Amino acid sequence: MVEVRNIMVQRKQVTFLTITLISLLLTSIALRPAIIKAPPETKSIEELLSPKLPPGNETNETGPPGEPNLVLLVSGAAHTHYLRLNVYTDYEAGRWVTRNATAVQRNVIAPPEITVPHHAERDNVTVISFTPLTGNLFTSLYTTRVEGAGAEVVPEYNLFRTGLRVSSYSFSSVSYTFDWPHLVNLTAGNQSIYLSAPNDTRLESLARGITLGSLSDYEKAVRIARYLAENYRVEDDVAPPEGTDRLRWFLLDSKAGTPYDFATAFVILARLNDLPARLVEGLYIEAIPQTQVVTEKNRHFWAEVYFNGAGWLVFDPLHPDPNVYTPFELSIRGVPPILEPNGTGTLGIMFERVASESGARVEVKAPEVGVIALINESGIHNVTIGPFWKPGYYPIIVNASTERGESIVRFAQVLVPGELSARPNRTAVNLLKSGSEEVEITVYGTGKIDLETDSRLVESWSAIETVRNETKIYVRLNAPADYPNGLHVEKLVVTKDGQKFPVYLPVIVVERTEVKANVPKTLTAGEFLNLTGEVITPTGERPTRGKAAAFISDGNRMILLGVSNVSNGTFSVFARIPPYLEPGTGQVMLYYIAPIGYPYLPGGNVVTVRIRGLSRFSLSGPILTRPGNVTIVGTLRDGAGRPIANASVNYYLDGRPLGGTKTLTSGGFSLRLYLPEVGRHVLTLEHPGSKDYAPSVLNVTVAAVELELPREVEAGPGEPVKISGRVIGIEDAVIEAYVFPEKTYTASVANGSFSLTLEPFQAVGEKSVEFRQGARVLGRTAVKVVSPLRIEALTKRAEGEEKARVELKVTDVLDEPVEGIQLEVKAGNFSTLALTNGSGIATVYLPVSDEETNETVTVVFRGSTYYLPTRAELHIVLSREKSFPWPYLVVLAIVGVLAGKYWLGRTRREETSGRTVKIIFRDGLPLFRKGEEIELEVECGGEAELRVDGKPLGRGRRFRLDLPPGRHEIEAICGNEIERTAVRVVPSYGKVVVEDYERCFLPWARKAGLNVEELTPREIAKALKDMMYPWEPINVVTETLERVKYGGGEVTREEFIRFHRAMLELTGGECVV
Template sequence: MVRRKYIAFLTLTLLSLLLTSVVLGPALIEAPPETKSIEEILSPKLPPGNESNETGPPVEVPVSPHFVLLVTGAAHTHYLRLNVYTDYVDGRWTTRNATRVPSNIIAPPEIKVPHHSERDKVTVGSFLPLSGNLFTSLYTTRVDGAGAEAVPEYNLFRTGLNVTTYSFSAVSYTFDWPYLVNLTAGNQTEYLSAPNDTQLVALARGITMGATSDYGRALSIARYLANNYRHVENATPPANTDRLKWFLFESKAGSSYDFASAFVVLARLNGLPARLVEGVYIDAIPQTQVVTERNRHFWAEVYFKNAGWLVFDPLHPDQNVYVPFELEITPPKMTLNPGSPGTVTVKFERVAGGTNSSVVVEVPTLGRIALINESGIYNLTVGPFEEPGHYPVIARASTGAGTPMSVLRLTAVTVPGAITVIPDQASVGLLKENQVVLGLSIQGATQDVRLETTSPLVETWFWWGTPGSETGIYVRLTSPLRYPPGWHVLNMTVTSGAERYPLYIPVFVMEPTSLGVKVPETLTAGDSLTVNGTVRGTVTGEAPSLGNVAVFLNDEKRYILIGYGNVSNGRFSMPVKIPEYLKPGTRQVAVYYVAPPGYPYLATGTTLVVKVKGLARFSLPGLILARPGNVTIVGTLLDGADEPIANASVAYYLDERYLGNATTRTDGRFSLRLEIPGIEQHTLTLEYPGSANHSPATISVRVATVELNVPEKVTGELGKPVRISGRVIGIENATLNAYVFPGKTYTFNVVNGSFDFTIEPFQTVGERSLEFRHGASVLKRITVAVVSPVKIELLTSEAKGEETARLKFRVVDSVDDPVGGIYLNVSVDGFSMRVMTNDSGIATLDVPVPEKKTNATVTVAFDGSPYYLPANGRFHVIISKKRKILWLYIGVIVIIGALVARYRLVKRKPEERRRERILKIIFNNGIPLFQEGETMEISIECDGEPELYVDGKPFGKGRDFKLSLPLGDHTIEARCGDLVETTTARILPSYNDAVVEYYERCFLPWAKGVGVDVDELTPREIAETLTDMMYPWEPIDTLTWIFEKAKYSGRRISRDEFILFYRSVLEVIGGGCGV
């Protein structure tokens, strides 16, 4: 029993310590740096990858941890990603921090380019616990594992726990080659930083010279690196050497890190957003495979608009082009003794769904040795070969559904004998009407050699050398005219005396092709048309039954895909769309025929020169509403790239009646005026006849003059929504806008001629101007009066005094804001007085104090004002004499209280409440623009003692200043402690100059923007046109009058007139253009 008590006591103690360490440990205990946790000591794990906050210091080549993984289900996945590197700094790659999202899901990208997609469900098991970043593919959509969270910016997943198994779902995308060629680089500026090194820049530009697309540039870089550099596992540059430049310009040999790092830098120097990725390269098979650090690999990813991130790896084939499968057979050649079998490995990977693909493995003398119907890696036994000879092991993969495709790979098997013949080509590609010479090297021949064959592919042969020494045969191959194209096995036997040596050589007979295509000599941007053509063999004239045709149109810097379709029995007919944004000019149309893999017809292309006319179109609403009278119509003539077409003549017709022509300005805009006196509806037709560079354009719109039946003044209550309803005479259904100055717009619908909408509550009383607009036309202007009821409160419950006592009242509006500046009529038991509230809504009244304590009746009345409704109140208040104060006792109490307070402040000084410090420069004269000779008055608001600087020189200390400055712009700077505030003041010779400059700089461009032909009108005509368009006439009239006085009268403009002019301009144009 005692032992049980001890056990229970110890258990409770340990649990308490555990809870304390979990809850209070971080606050109570600070471990030394680099201290390992218990988990790290007991269960070593992979070091964390470069997720959001664990990038660590940059290293030249990231260190690879040791790991052993079992990966299952990667049927279409070659690349498992672990880390992403974004910044190249001083020869080393680092990663910017990224946000972790507590989710195990990342939505797949929206791929807007036609594509093929495959989905994998991959399971990963590890012999050591994994923590940090997890091995996943590029577009992993879900991870099922303990503690999984996402890093969406890098398409990574991680976990903060130790896991030994997890699974993920992923999608991969591939594209037909024409769509890849059509891709453009995406807008990812953060992935464009690269060393500013002239040698690197020259190399990058030289590699991509001649590339006609962004994808082509990326592919050129990958192919350049693959063709000009060697891959070695361990490449170590000399000390203090830039590894990237050493790889590119000196050693020309490196690891996958060097290839991928060089690709990213060269791509960025070509304007392609790219990043470096670290992970493993695995077999794309569904079966379980072992993955270790030997699979470690680096590659690059480039971002393309509408296609997302695409993989580029100079050490492996292009992963982005759609193929129905991948096929590989190893070794490429081997030697077997007579009667001995051998082993070949067939890799059948990335088999696309729905293709019903399979592989047939055969040997000419043995027949079929295997049929493979599923993706995987297969070790096959071949042989034994009883007789000496040259035997190919042929693996042929083909699709059983969809577009027929086939791929052939082989292993050349040499079985030596008394004589042995080695061909210089394991297989031969033979074009019709062309010749190929196949060399046969003969070993062991002691007598004359001969070649025996019945194949019509052998045109002739001749022997070289002498018996007993080096000797051989050259075989000239050619294809007869009607010999069937495709794969054939050429059977030949070399003899030397009684010795015979058979050879079996696969020969692929192909035929070149030519294109016949018709395209109009002149194309118009935006047009749709059909391109027809034929594909024929150039030798036999036979028509290929399979293949695709792509049509491209060059746009100065690149080729644009405008059509893509199939070939059927040598013919094609496909719709093409000319891009609307093309500029006028001479272009090239490139047409390409491409046969499917394994089809015995060669790709071909042709180029045609065409003239492209730019698209012209009108930008104008389909319905235009206006008030009766002078109706101003404003429109724009644009090209397909939304750029203006200037100096073009536009004819306009009203109900098919020609009225005149308007000319577009440099911004493509034009305006015309119609006289429509009543409420009417008409059809306005605009016609642009076109030009040598642009197509004709026409548009018909409906013009309706309407009248709004709505009260001139609508009253709403403060703090409550304002409902406005009315009718539109002249149109049944439309969409209008209600614009409430100074900047709130409401959109509402007119249904059956009526409308009803609600305005958000106003927070202050007063009148607001509301305009009903349709496009640029103002249909009517009304006033919204915002009023408020008021509430009167008596704040004094008991008033005391010796001769008079003070009563305090407060007046608030409906949102409890104080109401100042109003008069209250107050009556207290026959004593009446009129008082006014201050800015705080407070009013006070001193009343006589009676001899005896009295419960007085107080009546308060407010007669109302333009924006506040009448109100009254009746209250009761006690009025009495104030008792005499015993000042001696009060003094003693105050002294004691002060001592206690001081003691407490010394004992525990409270933390001062922080308040925001302010520093403001205030121009007491208003706008910071002055006439020469005027005095500028400045006040500074600051918590301390401010100091004023003018043009960088100290002017003085204080809060109020008067300055008289010379002509020009001056920098006014106030300093208060560590706060600095800066502004600019301008001094002009006269306000006349300021008025003219502001009118021409701000008002005229705005007027032109709303459709007024300011270049052809006088200031007064501009004002009349704007008034016709229902813009506010009061400020327009004011600013026009002051402008005319400033420019034409010779009289000087006063400061008050300039401020009035400035405010009028702001009221019309709505701000955005300061002095």
Template structure:
């Protein structure tokens, strides 16, 4: 009995569900809430942007506690790890940059004269690093695992790296080329606080600067000279760190110095960025780098030179210096016959002609090398008490040198030593040197040096043991040799003599003189010869160089020439834009490092004759009548020459004159009666400060022959043909307002203009111009044929039935508001289409099924043409549905369903149809100009947005989007769905980009793709059992995109995209 009840229950349940499913099926079948849409599987959406933005870790970087062993950094002072370009609310952040899977970056193109050195640096890390690698500014190659580059910042990153090598290039420049640099125009590196105090300080620091590089130097000098380094400096809570550093504490960390420099530079128009890393020694020897080397500095961008480093806490690394010489041992105190050693660092050596020598006071060579490094040089023993020196000399073959001295005092029971280890004296400017002694009473002081002019012996003091001072007057005269002298003074006490050796450097001020003409023409070239001699000594300069410059609003380098035996020759080029008037040309002498003639300059007063320029159109095409010629008279630099007289002639005959206005412009009107050709010449006679100038204009009067009006079909291209009488060949412009512009080539007096389809009917005006001259206009009437459709071929009803007809324009778009005459069975009704282009006519239902004709007539309106169509429709009576039985079945099924749900417990309420955005072909990539067809699925009427701007409501959309990446957003009730769409200029470019950026990166995990052709890559991957169909498609389409002149179709692109998706996956694709 129980079994029969269950059988009956199940039978009734199945029957009820079968009936109910026919009626309630659409409401009961829903997509599970977490179901992935099909288009997301084939075209996954990538996250926008990248993860390179973050706040500056001022306190603890990710490499805290790490130790680096660095070898081969012969010319590298800065190891960079992070770069920050955005300054917001007192914090530095990185910008939105791109990582590239490569270990090679091309060096910058340096466009000004420079010096170059290349190092191969090796770094061993105390623990593995995944992230930024420590490299130099111009690193061109990194050898490590998993390397990627950030070219915008000149940075490299690695994956789980414990050691790596990199190739570093370093550029340095001579001073005049640096002073001539102009800051680049990089807006991404210019944001700064709009703070009045900061702005005023920035302007005050650089007041009087004549070049961008000088502005950077002045900021660096200001920070170096007025602030103290304190790595423990911490601003009080709530204080603005930059303000606190600049205006209150006056001390801070390297971060504070670098931040202040960067912001002050930006406020002076210098694009700059903050860099974090390590400051190291420029030596090829192995060195250990730790957290103590951590530092911040700034890089500023200059046109022609790229990014240059500025650091208030360390020496300038942009100026060329042939070497660095550091003598760590300052003074030695020894007993008789004792020896010691001197520590010398010979670093950052450029070229192969530098030499380091260590000599004793008598000139005997103790050590010599041509290699860079750190050296311990043994000195001594020294026989008897006295004061000696050890000289350390670094020099190059071109005359650069640097000298260091170590004072060696040999004592027993007496002591004697000068207060200075070395003395520098200018010719005719004597100085006094103190020699202190103790433990004996001198009875004689002697020297054979011609530099010593006088000796004053104060005698021993009344102390025990006795002590005193000997004063030497060092007075070099004009005839004395410039440079180093070893002055020996013998101080005697009875039979004992105590030698005192004093290195003296005799120098003089230089005077460069040149035969600069009193009058110079802007834009000209000239040769200036001259001499460089000592002011007091008249000694010729042995080496160095002279550069000539002029200041015309800014520093302008005119030329550079080497000095040899006191003579130089300069080949100068004066810029065309030089302003007219009195000015001065500076001749600046720069000696080689260590030269005895000091840098100096002389100024030559000159009169600059500026260039004038008349600017008028080379050619004018205009209709007959009064033709106006507009022109301007300016300097070569573009400055207006106001109130000047310009004469003009027509075909060689004087025709009149005109005066320029305050902005240098003028207008001349000539009358031309027919189709003619004339030459109009304008002339400015010049003056005391400006040259004469002239210019010619060819004037042709022409007649444009085009139809007065033509008809164009909506959605179809238009060709306009015409003639231009009066000229054989020319290029004119055509405009359809407000946004269409065409360049029209006239050949043999005729032209043909192709116009893209119009998307809206109506009147258009096509205007032809040559420059500012209107040649003529014509009208274009855009009309549209109308297509009529019958939406239902069969209709059913009980008493009446609706017959739906639709009106469309030639683009297939609905035609709303159209009056249609619809005739059915000799009955005609006048109806109007709605916003969807649909009109409805209600007709009675016959007793029997009827196949009848429907005639729809549109008489035309406005810019829409008449249309008439006849259709056939079947009209029949609707069968009655047994609603009573269906209702009972549904009720029973519903009760059973409720019983089941209550018993089992409902886990989740049924949901509506999932909101989805579907693109044509399933791939959200389109070519510029193509329609982006989008379908939106949801229960209600969705609303579509593109890049945050509303587009409209509906389920089907056709959009034309500009090139670039866009965000499409659909809103349906409370649901929101977003998808990315990319519009490319050409499919060929997109294919090449995806191949190189996605496919090669994927294939490069197994192959050395840099040395293989596309076909070799595909064959090798096929041999490794990768599917041949997508590989063949990717290779074939890439080769067509790369080398063929025929553009790819959308179908070919979709084939490439899907093949790439099958192999690579969706991470790289957009």
């Protein structure tokens, strides 16, 4: 009563505070204009109590971007461009929606297992929001931990969320990039739920046209992104005509849209090319460690595509491919194109996503000035440019490089004007050795213009005056064969009337490369080879750095064979031809991949080859059989498991040729051997090869064996059965024991012996055990299940005039009655025989004496086929029955009749008044899934009144309910009797499966002696079955859990009931819903 009063007081306090806050809110809204004159930028109480949330919070669908408020401070994002907020899975009626996914109450998740060679970077990012956030949090794709109030993870979408309002949080993440050859080799993953797309023939035709000729799934995705980037333009304020589908209007008509339109188009086009893709909403930020301000202007949409071995990869038509490994990103902005003499300007340098341990740095320099700045850390840096004392054209050279020789160079134009000024039309020139390029220099003014230079790259020049009071100088550049490759700054001096104006022109001299390799004309699927070759330029130079990649194509896709470093122009790629290739013509493609910034162009070579398919026999050994004739059945298949038809197969036994056969259309073949006695032999199968398939040989052991088994094994009901035996003719093998009708066990033969344990049998009788290998029967034995008997006296005291009636009961070891058991009963000098009936009861009549005696009765069972001999000594009190005078009997009978009538009437009244009320659920299980109809029946003397959570529902016997998720109290009132129970409604049965497994099954397994923390569910199941616990309920529990927890599947009510009953059978009824 005290607790109830305290609760009532607390509720009154909460109600009072709530009413007070609401009153203050309403008063401030209604009276604020009259009472308070606040500054224009002051937030209202509505904004403080109900701030706008970032886009997508607490929603599961999206259309084009909206305009909510957002200001974040983000720091630590050294390798992170994309902060994810929402993932969308289904495009329905022009809008994206998200399928429901389960949030797990933990703040950590393991990163994916990336099996493709890759580079990994880790970030620790902190986010501070000016407006409290709730719902999904901004995190990167592979966030592994979030430190924030109430954080929980949604594993299906790699998202984190919180049910609280937080203003700051931090997260740890890992990001992956890949070298180009490994990206090209990727194949799309099996994620069918991310393949749904509109049924539109025009969109499908467009999608297939974009990727036509692609030789890999990754190339398809890159082509789609490039197509959108090159053929569509970004416009922030676009809207389709009313009634027009936005996606079709963007792709087929307007060709202008927002990042949302680009990302939506990419996802749909990817899905139409069988690439599993999803839409992601979030923010695009700078990949720098320093603190940056992020606002609604950073809102962005992009796509993610799933690939085997690499996981989800980001694709964004509006930004460079983030999946290709680069040691850093470099860009410049903000330098003024014209500086006055002695003037200065500011150049913004964005040095981002710098790879760890790359030793990368940035050098900023300019002609006449030299080195302006050295930058050794990533971030956004502002560098002062100048002063330049003399007029001229001075390119600012920003060169980022690593210790491994990788580099990226950016150029900024700076013009310092004088009385004579000139400007080239190109910031820098890429000049191919032995090729030529033309540069146009605009000179402001006319007159006699001359050009002075000592550059060997200048082949010729000419000048033309224009009508705009300008002179155009056309300079032709040509790199001699002996000119060094790399970056050169050439000085060109424009002269006029004694005035000189220097123009410094950056020229990058690069050279083509050729790849030469020794490639066999015929390759066999599955074979290993070493592809050696060289990389050389037309002038005979050999690059000292870079990589060589080898691919093979069967016309449908490119398959990576291997990657090797290039050293002094040579390489060696150790490769294996994929075993699954079909016979036919293919191409081996060899590529030279120069380091970024290296002055050599990528080169390649394509060699056409003939491919022979791999052939291999499918026949496992050793093969065991009994002496005599044996038929061997096998198949001949290629490396992909496809059958090879009409192929020759020769076979030998211990080196002696026995004959040949042909494979069928299915690739199958059979041959017959005669093995007259016990012994071990080697069967050799040989496919001689053909034009399309390589030869194949298989040696397999064939042994004629005899099994030494006990003729019969005896065991009791409920006891494990151990069978041991020997195999004569082979030392080591695996055989199977089959117990009719459906149970199979595996036995390992070691040193010619084996031993296995069968699950207990519950009933007496004989069970046949057949030892096999495949369809070949090697031997048989029988398990004889016998039971001891227990004999007890149901009659402890018996009376009779001459003989007294005594009942004896016979049960087996499982306490089950046994019928047809003949008992020898002896009491003193008296003996008789008795037979048990269907209830296991035998009735005997024993003689009585005048005096009451405590007789020792000996009962003997001599034994039978399935029951062991038993002897029991029972003590029964025997006495002579006393006679009563008939008058007393009559009076006693009358009194008995009257008492019986009274007792019967009273019993009926008590049964009527005390009748039990029962609530019975469908299937007997008071647990249902949301949306399922709850069927229940009330048993009582009449119609019952049903109440749910205290509210009357109606009267009757049968009811159908539709209740929301949660626990509900059910009451059935029948007269003065009330029955109460509870029913639970859950969002899904799968969640209950996981809960019951952890709540009931794991503690039970722990009590059984298992260290469950170190075992997987399947390992737990195997260990329990090895301990002879019943296999069927263990399999039901484990398979249901794995399907729900790891496969993402759902279970039906019937499957859950089966799971629940299996759980009860194992745990002994301790796990209730």
